[in-house]
Amino acid sequence: MDVKLALRFVVAGENLKNNIESIRKQKKINQQELADALEVTRQTISSLETGRYNPSIILAFRIANFFNMKIEEIFIYEGE
Amino acid sequence: MKKTKTVVFARILILLAITLFLAAVITQASLSIYISSALYLSAIVSFSISMILATIAAYKDKEHMKNVELSKKDERIQKIMIHSKAKAFDVLSYVLPLATSICFVNKLVDTSTLLILGVVSLLLIAIQVYYFTKYSKEM
Numbered sequence: 076m077d078v079k080l081a082l083r084f085v086v087a088g089e090n091l092k093n094n095i096e097s098i099r100k101q102k103k104i105n106q107q108e109l110a111d112a113l114e115v116t117r118q119t120i121s122s123l124e125t126g127r128y129n130p131s132i133i134l135a136f137r138i139a140n141f142f143n144m145k146i147e148e149i150f151i152y153e154g155e
Numbered sequence: 156m157k158k159t160k161t162v163v164f165a166r167i168l169i170l171l172a173i174t175l176f177l178a179a180v181i182t183q184a185s186l187s188i189y190i191s192s193a194l195y196l197s198a199i200v201s202f203s204i205s206m207i208l209a210t211i212a213a214y215k216d217k218e219h220m221k222n223v224e225l226s227k228k229d230e231r232i233q234k235i236m237i238h239s240k241a242k243a244f245d246v247l248s249y250v251l252p253l254a255t256s257i258c259f260v261n262k263l264v265d266t267s268t269l270l271i272l273g274v275v276s277l278l279l280i281a282i283q284v285y286y287f288t289k290y291s292k293e294m
Contacts, residue, residue: 116222119230
């Protein structure tokens with residue numbers, strides 16, 4: 076892969092923010108309950124909330140479906 | 156995994172297998188070939204039994220099996236596994252040719268073994284190229 080292109084992906088990954096933690100707290104759900112509903116581990120939810128891991132598009136849609144929200148209300152792409 | 160009697164017994168057997176193996180290696184020169192072979196065989200049998208017991212205990216522990224199933228579905232864990240495998244392959248692709256070169260320079264092994272090591276090194280690259288082409292067509 077072209078190095079510049081690869082770097083753009085990394086930068087794009089770093090600029091993706093999410094509101095999972097605040098929405099989860101609003102709905103009074105703990106990490107384990109959310110993890111069970113999405114069929115992932117609690118560590119994955121923790122990593123998503125802290126921004127250490129960016130989900131796949133499938134998981135992002137599952138999260139949006141779970142909260143009955145649009146995907147762009149949860150995930151915010153801040154650009155380069 | 157829950158610490159049941161089976162798990163404890165399996166752990167004891169693993170320790171026994173390691174001890175037997177080390178004893179076989181240390182005493183190989185001083186003892187007769189039959190005794191050291193018996194020690195090696197005992198280590199293998201002990202290790203195999205411990206593995207069977209650990210597998211049985213894992214299948215009986217529903218909480219553990221649930222976690223295993225969950226980790227199979229979890230995309231983050233899958234991604235971590237793929238990344239770690241890829242990193243291991245990267246290291247292997249440097250280490251194997253290096254080991255082959257060291258063997259060749261110092262004449263540590265015979266020609267046929269060198270040939271096998273060389274073929275394996277090339278095979279790794281060939282497999283990587285094959286899967287790169289395959290996945291490029293699929294995705």
